[in-house]
Amino acid sequence: MIxxxxxxxxxxxxxxxxxxxxxxxxxxxxxxxxxxxxxxxxYELYCNDQSYDHLLDEMSDVLAVITHVASIxxxxxxxLLELAIEKSxxxxxxxxxxxx
Numbered sequence: 001m002i003x004x005x006x007x008x009x010x011x012x013x014x015x016x017x018x019x020x021x022x023x024x025x026x027x028x029x030x031x032x033x034x035x036x037x038x039x040x041x042x043y044e045l046y047c048n049d050q051s052y053d054h055l056l057d058e059m060s061d062v063l064a065v066i067t068h069v070a071s072i073x074x075x076x077x078x079x080l081l082e083l084a085i086e087k088s089x090x091x092x093x094x095x096x097x098x099x100x
Contacts, residue, residue: 007067007077014068025069032061 004012018025039058043051067077090097 007071010064010067011071014064015071018068020072022069022072025065025072029062029065029069032058032065036062 018028036055036058039051039055043055045051063077066080070076070080087098
């Protein structure tokens with residue numbers, strides 16, 4: 001039996017529970033990013049185990065929604081990470097690479 005990757009499990013679960021409307025998922029991404037910003041501020045203020053756990057929880061939410069949005073546009077989280085690495089490497093020599 002072929003086992004699904006964590007990303008495949010997430011996409012299957014999110015497709016079933018939240019659908020594949022990019023508009024709705026982008027709204028959710030905005031919400032999750034705001035919650036992450038709040039969690040970062042909270043962690044920087046308190047620096048305790050509870051604020052750290054909350055920070056990780058919010059980061060996982062953002063990553064999950066980004067992964068789902070990528071799948072809606074036929075991409076993967078690995079695709080996104082590879083693009084980020086490429087851009088960072090090329091900006092060493094060309095700071096304007098892919099800046100719009």
